[in-house]
Amino acid sequence: MARSDDPNDHKGLIREAYRIDGITLKECRSIFLDWALSLPVERDQRQALTDLHALYVAQAADHPMTQVLAEGLQAAQTPKRRGGWRSRQR
Numbered sequence: 001m002a003r004s005d006d007p008n009d010h011k012g013l014i015r016e017a018y019r020i021d022g023i024t025l026k027e028c029r030s031i032f033l034d035w036a037l038s039l040p041v042e043r044d045q046r047q048a049l050t051d052l053h054a055l056y057v058a059q060a061a062d063h064p065m066t067q068v069l070a071e072g073l074q075a076a077q078t079p080k081r082r083g084g085w086r087s088r089q090r
Contacts, residue, residue, distance in 0.1 A: 008048040
């Protein structure tokens with residue numbers, strides 16, 4: 001696997017997904033999961049997603065990876081509900 005100079009995609013996983021002819025949405029989601037798990041801890045995932053989406057949406061708006069990046073952005077921006085006993089102790 002070729003390394004990348006892009007700090008948002010240091011393993012080149014997202015870049016390579018765009019190069020695979022006929023890649024499916026399911027395959028893109030699998031690649032995205034690998035990307036998310038391998039992103040360095042010090043790298044802000046939301047910012048990395050924003051940067052990658054901005055880079056690729058203009059080049060390949062109809063690509064399934066673009067859809068996966070958009071879904072990731074949506075999930076990253078959705079506030080998480082705090083549940084359990086802490087939310088009920090008010």
